Amino acid sequence: MKLIGIPVSPFVRKVILVLEEHGIDFENDPSVSPLSVPEGYREKYHPLGKIPALEDGDFCLADSSAIIAYINDKFPEKEIFSKDIQTKAKSLWIEEYCDTKVAGELTGVIFFQRIVRGKIMKQEYDEGLVNNAIENSAPPIFDYLSSVLGDQQYLLGDTYSTADMALLSQLVALSYGGFHIDSMQWPKLAAYVDNLKSLPSVQRVLSAEQEILAEFV
Ligand SMILES: N[C@@H](CCC(=O)N[C@@H](CS)C(=O)NCC(=O)O)C(=O)O
Incomplete structure (x- = not known):
């Protein structure tokens, strides 16, 4: 299975x-990014020209959430989604909230302005937009x-x-x-994030992307 897209993209x-948490083998093609969409990519993988896309043999699929749903069904023994239908549904909702609200109002402003515009494209960026997002x-x-x-360990409980x-x-x-x-304002959320970053699969993912990140930041 090949996952297409630069891994510093949040999606x-x-x-x-x-994939890493569930020990599923994959290959990553980091050559496709929003700034570098190869000819034919839209036709073969993603009509919107976005990342990620998946290639699994002859099968190609766009969109991170669709890809996770496919992986869940392809590897049922991994139980990526809870078997409890309400827990699974809630997980899908939180994922959607993060992909739209958090991505649209925070990442799409702060990361986009400071890193994509400021560092990668080396353009002037709008710190006013960043401050507005933060405040x-x-x-x-x-x-x-x-x-x-x-008071839970994870968003859906203890898993x-x-x-x-x-x-x-x-x-x-x-x-x-x-x-x-801000750990003063949201202490439990900040501690939860620190805990997530200490998980072995997360550490592997973050250290693997440092090399690519270093090219930009
Ligand atoms: N809903 C999509 C969002 C994907 C997305 O917006 N990817 C960004 C990179 S982080 C992208 O490719 N942007 C390029 C564009 O919007 O043209 C998903 O979950 O895969």
């Missing part, structure tokens, strides 16, 4: 976190995620799940953009 990283967008998002976490992976992936991108959850 690519989310899939890699799943106005972040608090309700982290209040909500704190309410989901409560590390795709919901945690989806959030962690956005938070890693945000940390590259110099933004971290």
Whole structure:
């Protein structure tokens, strides 16, 4: 199985976190990024020209969430999603929240401005947009995620799940953009993230992407 897309993309990283946690062999093609979409990529893999995409033999698939659903069905013994239908549904909701709200209002602003525009494209970027995201967008998002976490170890209880992976992936991108959850304001959420980063599969994923990251940052 080949996962296509540069691994510093939060959507690519989310899939890699799943594959790594569940010990599923894959190959990553990091040559495709939003700034480098090869000819024919849209036609073969992703009509929107986004990453990630998956190639599994003759089968090609776009979109991180669709890819995770496919991997879940291809490797039922890995139990990527909970067998409990309500836990699974909640996991899908949190993943969607992270992919849209967190990605759109935080990562898509802070990581995009400071890293993509500032470092990768070497363009002037808008620190005003970044500050607005930090001051106005972040608090309700982290209040909500704190309410989901409560006193649990992970977002869905005592099992590390795709919901945690989806959030962690956005938070890693945000940390590259110099933004971290304020441990005074959201102490449980900050401690939870520190714990996630110490998981062996997460450490493997993060150390593997450092080389690519170093080219930009
Ligand atoms: N819903 C998609 C979002 C993918 C996405 O937005 N990827 C970004 C990279 S982080 C991208 O390829 N952007 C390029 C573009 O929007 O043209 C998924 O989950 O795969």
